[in-house]
Amino acid sequence: MLPTIPEPASVGIADGVRRSLDPRAIPLHRVVGRIVTACVSLPLGAAVGVLWGGFGPPAGVAALLVGTWATITGALGWWLHKWPVLHHRHASxxxxxxxxxxxxxxxxxxxxxxxxxxxxxxxxxxxxxxxxxxxxxxxxxxxxxxxxxxxxxxxxxxxxxxxxxxxxxxxxxxxx
Structure with missing residues (x-):
């Protein structure tokens, strides 16, 4: 079967050219990443606060709880900031x-x-x-x-x- 050759007036977007997504998707996905980071970090921080306030953990345990919370929040925020660029590079x-x-x-x-x-x-x-x-x-x-x-x-x-x-x-x- 021969390939279909479009009429010149009907080509428009259907020109067979590989296109990237709109670059405005990167800042959009970064905003979504910030929202996700906040939605994960705030309850996790509240849980750390409840554990700290309720049990009065020793200084080492308190530092471990706060350090874990900060590490998870920082890593998630960093990853969700970098991911949209990687996704955009590989989506077409x-x-x-x-x-x-x-x-x-x-x-x-x-x-x-x-x-x-x-x-x-x-x-x-x-x-x-x-x-x-x-x-x-x-x-x-x-x-x-x-x-x-x-x-x-x-x-x-x-x-x-x-x-x-x-x-x-x-x-x-x-x-x-």
Whole structure:
């Protein structure tokens, strides 16, 4: 079977070029990392305070508790600050006339190909933080059980809408 050659007017986003995620995804994920660090650190710090206040541990044990809390908080904060850069470096997508390919993974890498003929419906969502950064998440729902829903976050909202529109069934054609 010969490859499909798109009409010049219909190429748009479907030009077969591998693209990185929007760079605004890095500061967004760093903000999320700070929120996660706070949500882990505050209860852990409160637990250390309760143990310290309730039992009045000796100075060595108190230093160990505070040191453990500070180490966990610092390590988690550092990791969640560095991780978005690594994730961004290894995440990309390619849209062509026949579908979309999503590549990601820092340690375990994967490539997911979603043929346009398997797409049942798509959506674009934005949480409050994504909206603040002008980003969106593309959700692609397919026929089948493996990867029945594929998400691609870190896209400019306009790009996500453009990909969504491209993946919709052609005029008069049914996607399933």
């Amino acid at each position: 997508y390619t849209v062509n006339p026949d579908g979309i390919e999503i590549r990601n993974g820092v340690v375990w890498r994967k490539a997911i190909n979603v043929p346009r003929s398997r797409v049942q419906h798509t959506d674009v969502s934005q949480g409050p933080l994504e909206r603040r950064y002008g980003l969106g998440t593309l959700g692609i729902y397919t026929a089948g059980t493996d990867y029945a829903k594929v998400s691609l976050d870190g896209l400019a909202h306009e790009t996500a809408l453009e990909i969504r529109d491209h993946l919709l069934p052609l005029e008069g054609a049914d996607a399933v």
